Amino acid sequence: MTAEQTVVTYGGAVNAALTRSLDERTETILFGEDVALPGGVFGITKGLQSSFGDRVFDTPISETAILGAAVGAAMMGRRPIVEIMWMDFTLVAMDQLVNQAANVSYLSRGNVKAPMTVRMQQGSQPGACAQHSQCLEALLTHIPGLRVCVPATPQDAYDLLLAAVWCNDPTIVIENRNLYFGKKVTIMVGHDVQEIGGSITRHRGNDVTLVTWGSMVAPSLEAAEILEIEGVTVDVIDARWLNPFDTLAVCESVTRTGRLAVVHEATLTGAFSSQVVAGVVEAGVPLVAPPVRIGSPDTRIPAAPSLLGAVVPNVSTIVEALRRMVTRED
Amino acid sequence: MTAEQTVVTYGGAVNAALTRSLDERTETILFGEDVALPGGVFGITKGLQSSFGDRVFDTPISETAILGAAVGAAMMGRRPIVEIMWMDFTLVAMDQLVNQAANVSYLSRGNVKAPMTVRMQQGSQPGACAQHSQCLEALLTHIPGLRVCVPATPQDAYDLLLAAVWCNDPTIVIENRNLYFGKKVTIMVGHDVQEIGGSITRHRGNDVTLVTWGSMVAPSLEAAEILEIEGVTVDVIDARWLNPFDTLAVCESVTRTGRLAVVHEATLTGAFSSQVVAGVVEAGVPLVAPPVRIGSPDTRIPAAPSLLGAVVPNVSTIVEALRRMVTRED
Amino acid sequence: MTESLLDHYRVMWRIRLFEEKTRDLKVRGDVSGSVHLCIGQEAIAAGALGGLNRSVDVVFSTYRGHGYAIASGSDLTALFAEILGRGAGLNGGRGGSAYLSDPDNNFFGENSIVGAGAPHAVGAALAGLFDGSNRVALSAFGDGAMNQGAVHEAMNMAGAFGLPVIFLLENNRYSELTPITAMVGDVELYQRADSYGFEGIQIDGNDPTVVLDAVRSARDRAARGGGPTLIEAMTERLVGHYVGDVQQYRPAGEIDDAKTREPLVISAQKLLVQGFDDVELKSVETQERDRVASAASAALQLPFADPATALEFVYDS
Amino acid sequence: MTESLLDHYRVMWRIRLFEEKTRDLKVRGDVSGSVHLCIGQEAIAAGALGGLNRSVDVVFSTYRGHGYAIASGSDLTALFAEILGRGAGLNGGRGGSAYLSDPDNNFFGENSIVGAGAPHAVGAALAGLFDGSNRVALSAFGDGAMNQGAVHEAMNMAGAFGLPVIFLLENNRYSELTPITAMVGDVELYQRADSYGFEGIQIDGNDPTVVLDAVRSARDRAARGGGPTLIEAMTERLVGHYVGDVQQYRPAGEIDDAKTREPLVISAQKLLVQGFDDVELKSVETQERDRVASAASAALQLPFADPATALEFVYDS
């Protein structure tokens, strides 16, 4: 395949990566609820069944069977790509990820692998109920044996998904439905598939290191722009991969800025941000202000837009928190 | 009931608390796999069915139905106490805790409650397989709406379980099977049931604050004794309740010692220790050395005792980590 | 007292018009989030509630549950208010269209996790063995939910313990966008009850009287200690899975066909045979249209949920 | 080539003696962790492997799976070594008694989560539709596992897609310490297959020939595209759920009764009828006893797993 440009939405980028995976890796199969004939509830897998026939199929509403079948097929050498429609639904089937997929390589000392990719999307949307709104990445980043990424842009939706499919570990790709239908942008496709891992610094600055991922990348960048006008410059690191996590890049940046903020949509207690903070302070990186974590408070997620607005971080909550951080005297 | 002393193991203390719960709170019912007629795989629930009849019953191997039935019965005003035999098995039924039990109060604005108690035990034991060895408290401490405690002593096995049963929130009591059959000790029973929450400082010192829970309380105390001989004194805080967590006590201690270590059996990345560390540093408590987290490295848990010994923290790993911490120059 | 077909006809219109109004509100942007309408399936909720002892029995439904709320007696304004995110909504706007409940009317609510409500009904029934209520618990769910582990475990447990549960399967032939026939090896889903040792029956889910009779006899059996029943009510969705679903996956003519045998049509035919006239039937519709319209306008006047309350009640204290 | 009853007899003795030796090793403290023996159930693993095409078919079992490893052809020393936590164990000591596997012999292993292996068999069968292997996947599990959501979902999916899966239900009448009869509404578990649209049969699980025939015909059907089969093999545990289980929950006489119809007894009777004599049968036992004993001694000589390797292979790279 030759590298070239294309203009796609985030959702379109996912579709392009799936198309390429099915095309180049003939051991891939793709299945999940409503993914084949209807092309997915969000239309992300449209056209794949007509292009790839039986290798793309619909399943019953049986997340345990879906993930378990992926484990079994992967053990036999297939490279399944499955979709769990909402990350909230993995909760009916966590066993297949944690007790099953994550153990395959370790138990067999690498003789058997589970090279499966599990796509899911998470996050809140106005009106979405509490069972369709959670950001649960922390439940998977705590599990040794699983890989986890959270693409935030169309380019990453393409690159990270391909890296996940090519990777021999069970890998979870956490998308976000708020991003699916964003504006079309030009991305590169057809280039070499990347290795898993690696963050990307999307905005450069010297006063604060802001680490973020997924749905909070865009508001964090907006916040950085606003702060820049005020003379506060922010390194905005889009972590992209939570496992493997790019501790090095984060520590390097914090060493320069002396300040660490972590921003995500998940509720705060026990969120992955606590790991990021702990990682930096354990490493002994000197800080000029206490680190700040910006996320949803510890609540269930309400449906009413007015309530939701009081819960999920946004540009102004980020700006305010960073302002407090840089003006604070210690 | 009058307060009095009794001599019991940790397992016996659990049994005593269950007996009292069934006795005093007639709205309790107790069910789970093998808990009734056989009295539990660890014998913890022995005698309860003969004392309380139909209110104590065995169930099919159906964790989703067990937890879901507890949610439904609790919504109707019962106060179910259920057992999940191994915490690893909650993974087949996480939905009923996270998407169901945790939402009941919030969604109904407190008009409906889910006053259910879920007992489970976790941790590794030589020879136990990777699916019966994990410490997964971090998966539940990240969930708003759930309460979580980890009793480490017979007295706490009694008190915390009663507090959980009396509490109107869905509450998870994480026991440890290595503790069940420890030696018998004298505990107080029959006194007023405590509120949920609150840590206990089990050893006093001024050089390091060591926060721990569950299976690591005893080795942490041993480590503190050893260090004391070397002139290093350690505040050993048994957190007991991870939600609500006693941030105040921890911060007060760290303010005094300037050093924070957190010790647990769970694997490190994203463990609850990262929340403890993040909580302290976010609060701006000054530290004289980087905080240290001592837990299992990020691996699946092997069965062979020789391998397991290389994974789970023990007295000497704790002692060494604390020694390094206090001798470190910053 | 048994509800008459005319009573059902009224409730079904109420549900239909409520759903149509909800769709309009969604389309014009007043409702945020997904909305799953039960248009075409009204006879099931209407009939089912008629077959229960509403003073003690409890109901658990899915996200497609507005009909159960209405048949349970929920205040229409509070129901609209919930869907519209208002503070005076049934759940203060916290639940929204897909996760609302009305415990005061024994409606323990919708559930947006497929199959997850079935074990709750088992627990509610269990509770009734101890609290003296002699409660029967009804769990409603779709055909697709039959393939979810939770429903299996719930049915097995109810069967093993002989619990007073009614499993009410609304077979509208689709799970979201996928036909159920492709997702099971045997399409006669009611027969699964055999495996669990209790009775399963298949009924016409578009006739509220048939539904009422089936639920009532299941209720009687359950209350007598005869255990659970699985009722498979055959029906059809006259609309998309959610508002906005363009339904390209449905064969041409399917919906038009379905419209000839939908609940309001067949009930009207029967009522005409029973001697009611068009004017009487029309007046039912008109009264309900007014009721729904005024509830919706009232709800639209209500203030949005107060952000300052967003963090309340996560815990008991 | 069909295995003869004598072949089975040999394999069953090998399993029995392996399990007895394992029990001894456990009792005298050489084995750490829980051990679940298949004593009394040997005919199922022995017969089942005989009915498969061992060059392509794959097997998934539970924690009570030593018999499957042995029948699959695992090296006895490596198997003991695994249980004894030695580095040369089948899984380097990482799995232990309850979670071992031997992929080189198409045994994809034990599983210590009840029911969790059934979806893996579905996936393995699915894979076979694409990799040209024409593989059949066998999933073995207990009676209690029938009540776990994972098994339901696996059977439904296999039935819906007509996949080449054999669900081999070892009904030993207990789930840990609880009789299955109390935990289901209908004890005829094989009939659940009807719900899923495929065939279920109940067989004598103590006769390896009967098991072989059932598995072979299920395999033939599966390979021809005829879909899955549920085989309920009736058997009895002659020992506790785990080594150390005192079995107070079992009625007096139950185990003694079971001993009169256990696999080794009835196979010996049949072999005598076929013309073999006591000496020949005894020599099978003796040979296997020697084989097992020398494997155990060899394993006991092996070094414990090297702690320095404990963190390897969590990830691919």
Ligand SMILES: Cc1ncc(C[n+]2csc(CCOP(=O)(O)OP(=O)(O)O)c2C)c(N)n1
């Ligand atoms: C566990 C889980 N998996 C998937 C979904 C997504 N989902 C929502 S509704 C639905 C279809 C359900 O079909 P059915 O049970 O027939 O009910 P219907 O919508 O037809 O009333 C699916 C797959 C979910 N909400 N929960």
Ligand SMILES: Cc1ncc(C[n+]2csc(CCOP(=O)(O)OP(=O)(O)O)c2C)c(N)n1
């Ligand atoms: C999901 C899950 N729940 C509970 C257990 C604990 N457990 C282990 S074996 C067992 C009994 C299984 O009974 P059955 O399926 O009949 O198999 P058998 O042990 O009789 O071979 C139970 C409950 C488990 N391992 N996994």
Ligand SMILES: [Mg+2]
């Ligand atoms: Mg449906």
Ligand SMILES: [Mg+2]
């Ligand atoms: Mg059994």
